[in-house]
Amino acid sequence: MANRGGQTGRRNRHYGDSVGNTAVKKFQMIDISDTEEMEYPAPRKVSGTRRRDREDDMPYRRNVEEYPVRRRQGEEYPTNRRTKREVPERRRANAAAIARRRRRKRQRLLAGALLAAGVIVVGGLLGTLLWKVVGRFRDADVLSGNTREERELIRENDTKKPLIKEEFLTVNPYSRPAEPLTEVRNIFVHYTANKDTSAEQNRSYFENLGITGERSASAHFVIGYEGEIIQCLPLDEIAYAVKTRNYDSISIECCYVDENGKFTDATYQSLLQLTAWLLREYKLTPNDVLRHYDVGGKKCPLYFVEHEDSWEQFRQDLTDYIMEE
Numbered sequence: 001m002a003n004r005g006g007q008t009g010r011r012n013r014h015y016g017d018s019v020g021n022t023a024v025k026k027f028q029m030i031d032i033s034d035t036e037e038m039e040y041p042a043p044r045k046v047s048g049t050r051r052r053d054r055e056d057d058m059p060y061r062r063n064v065e066e067y068p069v070r071r072r073q074g075e076e077y078p079t080n081r082r083t084k085r086e087v088p089e090r091r092r093a094n095a096a097a098i099a100r101r102r103r104r105k106r107q108r109l110l111a112g113a114l115l116a117a118g119v120i121v122v123g124g125l126l127g128t129l130l131w132k133v134v135g136r137f138r139d140a141d142v143l144s145g146n147t148r149e150e151r152e153l154i155r156e157n158d159t160k161k162p163l164i165k166e167e168f169l170t171v172n173p174y175s176r177p178a179e180p181l182t183e184v185r186n187i188f189v190h191y192t193a194n195k196d197t198s199a200e201q202n203r204s205y206f207e208n209l210g211i212t213g214e215r216s217a218s219a220h221f222v223i224g225y226e227g228e229i230i231q232c233l234p235l236d237e238i239a240y241a242v243k244t245r246n247y248d249s250i251s252i253e254c255c256y257v258d259e260n261g262k263f264t265d266a267t268y269q270s271l272l273q274l275t276a277w278l279l280r281e282y283k284l285t286p287n288d289v290l291r292h293y294d295v296g297g298k299k300c301p302l303y304f305v306e307h308e309d310s311w312e313q314f315r316q317d318l319t320d321y322i323m324e325e
């Protein structure tokens, strides 16, 4: 910078532009005799000098293009050309790297999605399994954790046949179709849905259906609120009691006096005795005793539907009753 001015002055030149190389863009001091310095406009008028200088300038600039770094900074040659050659390669490399990254990202996303799906499926399976195991334990609880031996005892229980008054209905299409009952898989408990009516009255109602043809209904047994048991149908005939299960079940109707449908103690005791005996007869367990409600959802027997714990208690009492015998 010291020797500025005049024909031998120095000039600031944007070296990078002259070779089209953006990588080495910076200002360099170049020894030329150009006279275009803003601060020293006067020498421009010397046209001869200027022409000569320009001629000298060309080879010099070519020289700079070929050996820019070594000349200026003493570094190794030739970064310039190599950079030029490498640009497309680098671009390709960069593009490949980006593609690789995207591919990896896609793979990571896919792996994540698969993992999530796997977790959901496995979780669902485990949940279902757990639910079933818990359900089985809950069912088994009705038999209060009885051993296999005790369960056999329940099946083979020696409950005596309770006192039963046999008053079979007259064969008719509405309450005694006289169709054979060839297997018994469940015992159904009902309530008469007619407060304060006796066992005898309910039996008469079934009998009258054969005359009126009002509707189809019947049950094998009716237990009165004083505990009396009336048998309306032989056990090898079906009743019209549980729409879908008439051909493989036995039904017991229970009378009641309480508004909420709760059975009297006498009715409850007779029900225990009668079901225990039927379980023995058909080699069933307390789990096989169902509410009408359990098949079809009808609110029957009302109290046992609205008081689930009372129903569970009944099945527990049934187990205890059999075990005490």
Ligand SMILES: [Zn+2]
Residues within 6 Å of the ligand: 189, 190, 191, 241, 292, 298, 300, 301
């Ligand atoms: Zn019912």
